[in-house]
Amino acid sequence: MLMLFGGSFNPPHIGHRIIAEIAYDEFKPDRFLIVPSKNPPHKSIDFIANFDKRYSWCEMVFFEHYFEVSDIENKLPSPSYTIRTIEYLSNFDKNIYLLIGEDSLKNFHKWYKWEEILKKVKLVVYPRYFEEKKPDSVDFEYVKLESPIVEISSTDIRQRIKKGKTVKGLVDDKIIKEVLKEFS
Numbered sequence: 001m002l003m004l005f006g007g008s009f010n011p012p013h014i015g016h017r018i019i020a021e022i023a024y025d026e027f028k029p030d031r032f033l034i035v036p037s038k039n040p041p042h043k044s045i046d047f048i049a050n051f052d053k054r055y056s057w058c059e060m061v062f063f064e065h066y067f068e069v070s071d072i073e074n075k076l077p078s079p080s081y082t083i084r085t086i087e088y089l090s091n092f093d094k095n096i097y098l099l100i101g102e103d104s105l106k107n108f109h110k111w112y113k114w115e116e117i118l119k120k121v122k123l124v125v126y127p128r129y130f131e132e133k134k135p136d137s138v139d140f141e142y143v144k145l146e147s148p149i150v151e152i153s154s155t156d157i158r159q160r161i162k163k164g165k166t167v168k169g170l171v172d173d174k175i176i177k178e179v180l181k182e183f184s
């Protein structure tokens with residue numbers, strides 16, 4: 001079984017690590033892939049660090065031996081549609097679990113070929129809101145993790161840095177210097 005956790009990771013934060021650790025513990029997949037998105041679809045971001053930087057931050061944050069940080073979306077066509085990543089990974093393992101946060105779940109029915117995705121993966125959702133938010137007007141199956149809500153986001157981290165506020169504890173110590181340099 002392979003678990004896929006994709007994201008912009010702009011930058012990776014402690015919330016991402018908590019999500020990955022809890023999902024790993026719950027499912028114990030044979031492979032757990034962290035996949036930084038080369039060109040995240042549907043995302044308007046004030047600023048995105050280049051792929052190589054985000055990839056190397058992920059390697060430092062997800063250092064445990066059971067995590068594999070993958071550069072596949074750097075090689076696959078742009079934009080980084082998840083269906084393409086899944087189709088590529090299906091060559092290696094057909095039992096794929098796709099891990100997403102509850103905010104992504106809300107818009108999941110707007111993803112490119114989302115119905116195709118659901119035929120190929122089992123969806124695992126990490127809660128992000130105290131009040132459950134289900135996708136609008138569509139119904140599909142997913143497993144929701146029972147886990148603490150983590151109110152940390154990359155957007156907030158970038159904004160804090162711009163305002164000169166600390167992000168210690170929100171971002172892994174190993175990458176904090178580089179992250180501050182990137183987003184100041």
Ligand SMILES: Nc1ncnc2c1ncn2[C@@H]1O[C@H](COP(=O)(O)OP(=O)(O)OP(=O)(O)O)[C@@H](O)[C@H]1O
Pocket residue numbers: 006007008009010015016019045099100101102103104126127128150151152153154155156
């Ligand atoms: N605090 C969180 N709680 C639950 N899910 C999260 C959290 N942070 C990120 N995720 C999920 O992790 C995946 C990758 O997230 P992403 O890299 O976009 O981080 P983000 O904090 O949501 O970034 P941004 O603020 O730039 O949108 C997405 O599926 C997202 O829903």
Ligand SMILES: O=C(O)c1ccc[n+]([C@@H]2O[C@H](COP(=O)([O-])O)[C@@H](O)[C@H]2O)c1
Pocket residue numbers: 005006007008009035037040041042043080081082083104110111112113
């Ligand atoms: O395939 C899509 O249409 C699609 C639309 C939105 C998001 N995604 C993927 O979902 C993951 C989290 O996205 P994001 O924008 O919240 O960082 C990341 O791997 C994206 O490539 C994928």
